[in-house]
Amino acid sequence: MFVGKGGVGKTTLACAQAMGYAREGQRVLVASLDQAHSLGDALGFRFAHDAGAVPGIIRVVPGLEVIELDSLALLEERFRDVADVLAADPGHDHGFDLGALDPAELTGLPGVQELLLLVEIAQYADDDEWDVIVLDCPPTADMLRIVTAPETLLGYLDRIWPPHQRMMSAVGTDLRRAVLAATTQRIVAAVTEVRDLLADRDRTSARLITLAERVAVAESARVRSATALLGLRLQAVVVNKVLPAVPPPGPEPQHPAVRWYMHRYAEQLDVIGGLRRSMPEIPILVAAHTGAEPVGIAPLAGLSCVVAAEGAVSESGTGGDDSVRYDSGPGMRDDADSADPVPAAAVPxxxxxxxxxxxxxxxxxxxxxxxxxxxxxxxxxxxxxxxxxxxxxxxxxxxxxxxxxxxxxxxxxxxxxxxxxxxxxxxxxx
Missing domain, CATH: 2.60.40.790 (Immunoglobulin-like)
Known part of the structure; x- marks a missing residue:
């Protein structure tokens, strides 16, 4: 998962990282959960978004495929599937007419769209089509809401309709309750799979993308706390768009632009130093400013050659390579004298x-x-x-x-x- 505030370049880094995996010979899927849909903008093309249709998977380069998941389109498709199944059995009185409902009405239910996105990703992870799935997540607040959705839903279901009561209804004589119990159980099974995937620290991890600015770093500290509480493994914090070092200026009077550059560079180093001291157990990676904005497949491919796969996220499906690789490069570096491995799962x-x-x-x-x-x-x-x-x-x-x-x-x-x-x-x- 690539997580960060809007404007920090998380989508660009996610694409570059994915291209690096593809260049190593792995099969990679980049999936955007961000409903702002900036994945196509970063790649330099536009996804087709037909009304009521779920956008398909597009092959970008050999070994790399991308998709922008539209939660509303997913909701409409899944709703139609359920309505068609029930409509095909007119002999049963289910007590309500699904055809009278509009799928858009369901978007007001908390967590529905978030859960659909996660269930879709869990299905991709179960397939043997990709070795790595890279998620471009929405901004921090939305991402945390998505991650907490499975456990929240399961907790409420268990309290409102306990598992033993659902089981009794599924085998009872009341056909209406039996259908409802069976449907609920399918939902529980799918959401449980999502929850377990998020909690599996060998398969799922997150990279937090931030900037060398005090306000952004303060938010990063809160995200670090949230990921620990939610049991999500924070694999690394990437500080993006850090100015490259320059030789010290000579004794002659400095141009104002040079003074600004040196002052800004010193500020960034100070912020990064504070970030390292506050998160000693998490690798802090530095991504240098590339100058021109890398938009399009060719510039992203060039960026992927200098963005290291250090602490790389590995979200494999069955049969995938779940190893964590460490490989430094000039574009993304870890300036710490020594970086300890990411701590093991910190379960209560x-x-x-x-x-x-x-x-x-x-x-x-x-x-x-x-x-x-x-x-x-x-x-x-x-x-x-x-x-x-x-x-x-x-x-x-x-x-x-x-x-x-x-x-x-x-x-x-x-x-x-x-x-x-x-x-x-x-x-x-x-």
Missing amino acids: AVRLESGAGLHSVYALRIQLPVADPATLRLGRVEDDLIVGADGVRRRLRLAPVLRRCTVSTAELDNGYLVIRFRPDPQEWPK
């Missing part, structure tokens, strides 16, 4: 800290490098823990031992959220 961990029985103290440890500690929020709903930070909230199912406990304390400890629990005398086994 529970351990017994002290005591026994009713005097036990359990600690739940979650990786959470909060950018603004004042935004941290905790809540408890039945057997779930609600954790919110930096504008993102996630619902976590508690381990069985913690469901019989109450929260005692919580603290932030060097990039981790540590929550301590004590047994509830009313629930703890005697």
